[in-house]
Amino acid sequence: MANKMNIRNLAVPMQMPSHMEINGNQEVIVDGCSGVLEYDIDVVRIKTGKLIVRFSGRNLVIKCLTADSLVVTGFLTGIEFSM
C-alpha cells in the first residue's frame, strides 16, 4: 500500500504549459485551462495549472468552453496573474 502513487502526480510534468493568445482587447484564447473559478459580466477568473488568471472588463462572455480551453470576448481592461 505504501508503494501506491497518485497517477495524477505522474501526469503533471507531462501537462502542456498553458498558452494564451490575446487579440487586441477584444478576445483572449486560452489553451491549457483547467477550470472556471469565477464568471460574471465584468470578471472571469480561470485556473491554468498553478496560476490563476483574472480577466476584468465589460460585457465579458465565454464564447466557447471545452475541457482544456476557452475563449473570452468582450471589452478587456485588465489581466492579473496570481498563484
Add this chain to the structure above:
Amino acid sequence: MVSLRLTRWLMGYVRFSVIGGSPERFLNHCARSGINLWDIRGGANCGACVAAGRYRELRPCARHANAKLKVGGRYGLSFATKGIRKRRGLVVGTLVFIAVLYLLSARLWSIEVKGNTTIPTGQIEAELKELGVVPGTLKSKIEPQILQQKLMLKFTQIGWLSVNTHGCTAEVQLKEKIDRPQIIAQDNQKIYNIKAAQTGQILSMEVYTGTAMVKEGDAVVKGQLLISGVVEDDEGKSTLRGASGKIIASTARTLTTEVERKRRVSGPTGQVVTRRSLNLFGVRVPLSLVEKPIGDYKTEGIHTDLKLMSSVLPISVYEENWSEQQTVDVTLTKEQALVEAKKQMAQKQKEELGDAKIVSMNPSEQIDGSKLLYRELVKCEENIAQESEIIIK
C-alpha cells in the same frame, strides 16, 4: 464563422439558462464531461447554448452544481420544420419539387445562337434539330466537339464556332468568315479596241491608252470604233495594246413599259382567325379552341420566347393569324395604271441606264385594249466606251 453557425442551425441547438447553484461549477463539470457549450453568458442571467442532442446530458452536471436548467429557446432545422413534418402533403410536395427540379435540370431547355449575321438563326436551329439538339434533350447526350465539327462542315461560311452549355441553355457562339477580296489579275496580254456601246454624239473624250479614231462633236453609231488598240510610235512602228478611255456622248433611248389593267387581285376580307399555343418544355399546349379554318386563308405566325435576365426560358407563345382572302376581278383606272407604269419605268431606268446622267425625258402613254403602254424618250449623257477584244491567232 458562417459555416459554423449554419452547421449548428442544421444540427439544432438549445439556449438555456442556469438558475441557482454555482454556474462556474456547472460550466466546469460540462467541460470535463466533454459537452461543448458556446455563447456562455455570465452574471444574473447565466446561460449558454448546447447542441439539441446533448441537452439531456446537462442534467447530471446541473445536479452536481445544485442548479436548475430552463430552456430559453430551441433553434435549428429540426425545430423549424417540426410543425410542417406532420403535414404529409407539404413533405410530398417538397420531395416531388426536388425530384422534378433534378429531372428538369438534367435536360436542355433553350438554345441560343449568337454571332450570326448572314446565316439565319432558324437555319442553324433546324440543323441542330437534325443533329438531335432540341429543347428537352438530355445534357449528357450532347457532345459539343462533334456538334461543332458537324455544324462547321454544314455551314462553310462559319469561321469559328463553339457550343457551350450553361445550366439548361445551349449557347452556340459563332463567327462568320470574312471573304478575302478577289484579286483581279491584270492581263496585259489582252488587246482591246474601244467601240461605241450606243449611238450618239460625242461630248467629251479622255483617251488613256490607244489611238483616238473620232473627235469631240462627231456622231457615232453603235459598234463604231472609237479608240484603236494599235499604237504607232515616232519611228513608225506599230504596237498592239489594250485601249482604254472615257467617251461621254449624248444618247437617246426609248423605254417602254406595259401594264395590264384587268387583273385578279387577292385581298383580305377582314375576317381574321387567331390561334394561340403555348410551348412548354417542348410540348405544345393549345390555348385557343379554334380549329384550322378551311378555305382561302393567308397565315402569319409570331413566335415569342419568354426571357428572364437575358436568358431564354423553355416557355414560348406562338400566335397564328389566319386572314381570309378573297379573289376579285379588278380593272385599274387610267390613273392607277399610270402610277404603276411609272413605278415600273423607274425600275427600268435604274437597270438600263445605270449611272448615266438624264438630260431630258419625254413621256407618252397609250391605251391598247386592256393594256396601258407607257413610253419615255430619254436623252442622256453617258460613257459609251465598250471594250472589244482583238483576237490574234
